[in-house]
Ligand SMILES: [Zn+2]
């Protein structure tokens with residue numbers, strides 16, 4: 001008969017907690033694998049994405065520093081080519097800056113979007129119609 005463990009304010013069977021931890025450890029290995037292999041960068045500043053920044057989320061239940069940005073600003077367009085991993089700070093700044101530009105009457109807004117896939121670094125200029133900002 002397994003013991004009961006208190007975790008996250010709830011009571012769990014110890015074997016359940018052990019299984020959850022081993023799943024998390026597996027997930028961590030996949031995060032390290034994909035980030036080391038594909039070396040993604042922030043789509044808005046071009047900065048490095050470290051696998052270390054994802055681990056606090058799993059181990060301490062706090063938010064990581066990344067989010068997904070839709071390059072053409074159409075949130076329903078979930079094609080991989082339209083999505084970029086970006087720092088939350090860069091993301092907030094980007095949308096705020098575009099809002100300011102829109103308020104000053106610009107019709108088409110351009111911005112740079114960075115990508116790095118397994119060592120192939122690219123910079124793409126995105127054009128967004130003002131109704132999509
Ligand atoms: Zn960034």
Ligand SMILES: [Zn+2]
Nearest residue numbers: 068069070091
């Ligand atoms: Zn966005």
